[in-house]
Amino acid sequence: MLMNDLENVLFTEEQIREKVKELADAISNDYRNRDLVLVGVLKGGVIFLSDLCRMIPIPHSFDMVAASSYGSETSSSGHVIITKDVELPLKGKDVLLIEDIYDTGNTLRVVKELIEVHSPRSLEICSLLWKEKSSRTDIIPIKYVGFRVPDVFVVGYGLDFNEKYRNLACIGVLKKELYK
Ligand code: IMP
Ligand code: MG
Numbered sequence: 189m190l191m192n193d194l195e196n197v198l199f200t201e202e203q204i205r206e207k208v209k210e211l212a213d214a215i216s217n218d219y220r221n222r223d224l225v226l227v228g229v230l231k232g233g234v235i236f237l238s239d240l241c242r243m244i245p246i247p248h249s250f251d252m253v254a255a256s257s258y259g260s261e262t263s264s265s266g267h268v269i270i271t272k273d274v275e276l277p278l279k280g281k282d283v284l285l286i287e288d289i290y291d292t293g294n295t296l297r298v299v300k301e302l303i304e305v306h307s308p309r310s311l312e313i314c315s316l317l318w319k320e321k322s323s324r325t326d327i328i329p330i331k332y333v334g335f336r337v338p339d340v341f342v343v344g345y346g347l348d349f350n351e352k353y354r355n356l357a358c359i360g361v362l363k364k365e366l367y368k
Contacts, residue, residue: 190353194343194360199335201357204316204345207334208236211314212243214332215284222282223309224248227274229255229299232288235346235354236316240286251276253302255295268298278306288346289317289337293328300328317342317359335359341367 199207215224226244228237230252241250254272283303287296296313303311314332321339337359343349344356349367 190356191360193353193363193366195363197358197360198337198342199345199359204357204359205239207316208239209243211316211332211334212240215240215314216244216246219248219282219284220246223280225276225278225281225283225308226250226286227278227283227303228252228286229288229295230272231354232346232348233286233316236288237286240314249276251278253299255299257295266292266294268294270298270302273302274306278303278308281308282310283308283312284331285311285313287313287315289319289342290315290328290330290333291319291321293324293326296328296330297326316345317347 224246226237226241226248228234228250237250251274253270253274255268255270257268285299285303290296300311312331313328315330316334318333318336319339320336340361342359343353343362344359346354348354349362
Protein backbone atom coordinates (compact mmCIF):
# COMPACT_ATOMS: atom_id res chain seq x y z
CA MET A 189 0.00 0.00 0.00
CA LEU A 190 1.28 3.43 -0.95
CA MET A 191 -0.17 4.87 2.25
CA ASN A 192 2.37 2.88 4.27
CA ASP A 193 5.17 4.91 2.69
CA LEU A 194 3.87 8.12 4.25
CA GLU A 195 5.32 9.60 7.42
CA ASN A 196 2.06 11.44 7.95
CA VAL A 197 -0.93 12.76 6.03
CA LEU A 198 -1.01 16.54 5.62
CA PHE A 199 -4.33 16.86 3.79
CA THR A 200 -7.02 14.23 3.44
CA GLU A 201 -9.05 13.62 0.29
CA GLU A 202 -11.96 15.46 1.94
CA GLN A 203 -9.84 18.48 2.91
CA ILE A 204 -8.44 18.70 -0.61
CA ARG A 205 -11.93 18.53 -2.11
CA GLU A 206 -13.10 21.39 0.11
CA LYS A 207 -10.06 23.49 -0.74
CA VAL A 208 -10.42 22.88 -4.48
CA LYS A 209 -14.08 23.95 -4.24
CA GLU A 210 -13.04 27.10 -2.36
CA LEU A 211 -10.49 27.97 -5.05
CA ALA A 212 -12.98 27.17 -7.83
CA ASP A 213 -15.56 29.50 -6.26
CA ALA A 214 -13.05 32.36 -6.05
CA ILE A 215 -11.91 31.79 -9.64
CA SER A 216 -15.51 31.57 -10.95
CA ASN A 217 -16.29 34.82 -9.23
CA ASP A 218 -13.19 36.66 -10.45
CA TYR A 219 -13.38 35.41 -14.05
CA ARG A 220 -17.07 35.96 -14.72
CA ASN A 221 -17.39 37.71 -18.13
CA ARG A 222 -13.74 37.08 -18.92
CA ASP A 223 -12.21 34.69 -21.40
CA LEU A 224 -10.68 32.14 -19.07
CA VAL A 225 -8.18 29.50 -20.12
CA LEU A 226 -6.75 27.23 -17.45
CA VAL A 227 -3.24 26.07 -18.31
CA GLY A 228 -2.12 23.08 -16.27
CA VAL A 229 1.53 22.30 -15.70
CA LEU A 230 2.14 18.64 -16.45
CA LYS A 231 2.40 16.23 -14.90
CA GLY A 232 2.02 17.25 -11.27
CA GLY A 233 -0.80 19.73 -11.88
CA VAL A 234 -3.01 17.40 -13.90
CA ILE A 235 -5.04 15.87 -11.06
CA PHE A 236 -5.63 19.30 -9.55
CA LEU A 237 -6.62 20.74 -12.95
CA SER A 238 -9.10 17.97 -13.65
CA ASP A 239 -10.84 18.38 -10.28
CA LEU A 240 -10.68 22.18 -10.36
CA CYS A 241 -12.14 22.65 -13.85
CA ARG A 242 -15.17 20.53 -12.98
CA MET A 243 -15.91 22.77 -10.02
CA ILE A 244 -15.74 25.94 -12.14
CA PRO A 245 -19.22 26.35 -13.64
CA ILE A 246 -18.39 29.35 -15.87
CA PRO A 247 -17.45 28.63 -19.51
CA HIS A 248 -13.73 28.16 -19.98
CA SER A 249 -11.22 26.02 -21.83
CA PHE A 250 -8.06 24.36 -20.69
CA ASP A 251 -4.69 23.44 -22.08
CA MET A 252 -1.42 22.10 -20.74
CA VAL A 253 2.27 22.79 -20.76
CA ALA A 254 4.93 20.41 -19.61
CA ALA A 255 7.96 21.44 -17.62
CA SER A 256 10.50 19.31 -15.94
CA SER A 257 12.82 20.40 -13.16
CA TYR A 258 13.18 17.35 -10.97
CA GLY A 259 15.04 14.26 -12.08
CA SER A 260 14.75 11.54 -9.52
CA GLU A 261 16.00 13.73 -6.69
CA THR A 262 13.91 15.45 -4.10
CA SER A 263 15.39 18.90 -4.46
CA SER A 264 15.11 21.23 -7.40
CA SER A 265 17.94 21.18 -9.92
CA GLY A 266 17.21 24.80 -10.79
CA HIS A 267 17.30 23.79 -14.42
CA VAL A 268 13.84 23.83 -15.99
CA ILE A 269 13.09 22.45 -19.44
CA ILE A 270 9.82 23.08 -21.29
CA THR A 271 8.90 19.83 -22.98
CA LYS A 272 5.44 20.82 -24.25
CA ASP A 273 3.97 24.16 -25.25
CA VAL A 274 0.25 25.08 -25.25
CA GLU A 275 -1.83 24.26 -28.30
CA LEU A 276 -4.67 26.79 -27.95
CA PRO A 277 -4.13 30.36 -29.14
CA LEU A 278 -3.82 32.45 -25.96
CA LYS A 279 -3.76 35.91 -27.51
CA GLY A 280 -6.26 38.11 -25.68
CA LYS A 281 -7.23 35.32 -23.25
CA ASP A 282 -7.29 35.44 -19.47
CA VAL A 283 -4.83 32.71 -18.61
CA LEU A 284 -4.66 31.07 -15.21
CA LEU A 285 -1.69 28.76 -14.70
CA ILE A 286 -2.52 25.69 -12.61
CA GLU A 287 0.42 24.21 -10.70
CA ASP A 288 0.70 21.58 -8.01
CA ILE A 289 3.35 23.17 -5.80
CA TYR A 290 5.48 26.30 -5.58
CA ASP A 291 8.88 25.22 -4.31
CA THR A 292 11.81 27.28 -5.60
CA GLY A 293 9.59 29.00 -8.16
CA ASN A 294 11.94 28.09 -11.01
CA THR A 295 9.30 26.12 -12.90
CA LEU A 296 6.66 28.82 -12.73
CA ARG A 297 9.14 31.51 -13.70
CA VAL A 298 10.01 29.67 -16.90
CA VAL A 299 6.42 28.65 -17.67
CA LYS A 300 5.24 32.22 -17.09
CA GLU A 301 7.82 33.54 -19.56
CA LEU A 302 6.66 30.97 -22.09
CA ILE A 303 2.99 31.97 -21.73
CA GLU A 304 3.82 35.67 -21.99
CA VAL A 305 5.19 35.01 -25.48
CA HIS A 306 1.62 34.03 -26.47
CA SER A 307 0.33 37.53 -25.51
CA PRO A 308 -2.57 36.69 -23.18
CA ARG A 309 -4.73 39.57 -21.92
CA SER A 310 -3.97 38.59 -18.35
CA LEU A 311 -1.82 35.98 -16.66
CA GLU A 312 -2.22 34.76 -13.09
CA ILE A 313 -1.15 31.69 -11.14
CA CYS A 314 -3.02 29.20 -8.97
CA SER A 315 -0.91 26.76 -6.99
CA LEU A 316 -2.48 24.12 -4.78
CA LEU A 317 0.53 24.08 -2.46
CA TRP A 318 3.03 26.66 -1.33
CA LYS A 319 6.21 25.37 0.29
CA GLU A 320 7.39 27.45 3.22
CA LYS A 321 11.09 28.23 2.74
CA SER A 322 13.26 30.29 5.03
CA SER A 323 15.20 31.84 2.20
CA ARG A 324 13.65 32.77 -1.10
CA THR A 325 14.77 35.43 -3.48
CA ASP A 326 12.60 36.73 -6.26
CA ILE A 327 9.11 35.45 -5.37
CA ILE A 328 6.58 35.22 -8.21
CA PRO A 329 3.17 36.55 -7.15
CA ILE A 330 0.59 33.77 -6.84
CA LYS A 331 -3.04 34.89 -6.99
CA TYR A 332 -4.54 31.69 -5.56
CA VAL A 333 -2.83 29.41 -3.04
CA GLY A 334 -4.51 26.32 -1.60
CA PHE A 335 -2.41 25.13 1.33
CA ARG A 336 0.92 26.08 2.83
CA VAL A 337 3.23 23.14 3.50
CA PRO A 338 6.46 22.88 5.49
CA ASP A 339 9.75 22.53 3.63
CA VAL A 340 9.56 18.74 3.34
CA PHE A 341 9.05 16.40 0.42
CA VAL A 342 5.37 15.70 -0.15
CA VAL A 343 3.60 13.26 -2.45
CA GLY A 344 0.08 12.45 -3.60
CA TYR A 345 -2.68 14.14 -5.57
CA GLY A 346 -0.44 14.50 -8.62
CA LEU A 347 2.84 14.99 -6.78
CA ASP A 348 5.32 12.20 -7.32
CA PHE A 349 8.54 10.67 -6.15
CA ASN A 350 10.20 8.86 -9.08
CA GLU A 351 6.83 8.94 -10.88
CA LYS A 352 5.06 7.11 -8.06
CA TYR A 353 2.42 8.24 -5.56
CA ARG A 354 0.63 10.59 -8.02
CA ASN A 355 -2.51 8.48 -7.62
CA LEU A 356 -2.74 8.91 -3.85
CA ALA A 357 -5.99 10.73 -3.04
CA CYS A 358 -4.42 12.52 -0.06
CA ILE A 359 -1.23 14.57 0.26
CA GLY A 360 1.38 13.38 2.71
CA VAL A 361 5.02 13.49 3.73
CA LEU A 362 7.11 10.72 2.22
CA LYS A 363 9.13 8.65 4.71
CA LYS A 364 12.74 9.85 4.60
CA GLU A 365 14.23 6.35 4.51
CA LEU A 366 12.61 5.90 1.09
CA TYR A 367 14.79 8.53 -0.55
CA LYS A 368 17.74 9.09 1.76
P1 IMP B 1 10.08 24.55 -8.32
O1 IMP B 1 10.48 24.78 -9.75
O2 IMP B 1 11.26 24.38 -7.43
O3 IMP B 1 9.10 25.58 -7.79
O4 IMP B 1 9.41 23.16 -8.27
C1 IMP B 1 8.21 22.94 -8.81
C2 IMP B 1 8.06 21.52 -9.26
O5 IMP B 1 8.88 20.60 -8.54
C3 IMP B 1 6.65 21.15 -8.98
O6 IMP B 1 5.87 21.36 -10.10
C4 IMP B 1 6.74 19.69 -8.60
O7 IMP B 1 6.57 18.90 -9.74
C5 IMP B 1 8.15 19.51 -8.08
N1 IMP B 1 8.17 19.50 -6.59
C6 IMP B 1 8.57 20.48 -5.77
N2 IMP B 1 8.44 20.13 -4.48
C7 IMP B 1 7.94 18.88 -4.50
C8 IMP B 1 7.56 17.96 -3.45
O8 IMP B 1 7.64 18.21 -2.24
N3 IMP B 1 7.08 16.78 -3.87
C9 IMP B 1 6.93 16.43 -5.18
N4 IMP B 1 7.26 17.27 -6.17
C10 IMP B 1 7.77 18.47 -5.84
MG1 MG C 1 5.03 19.94 -11.42
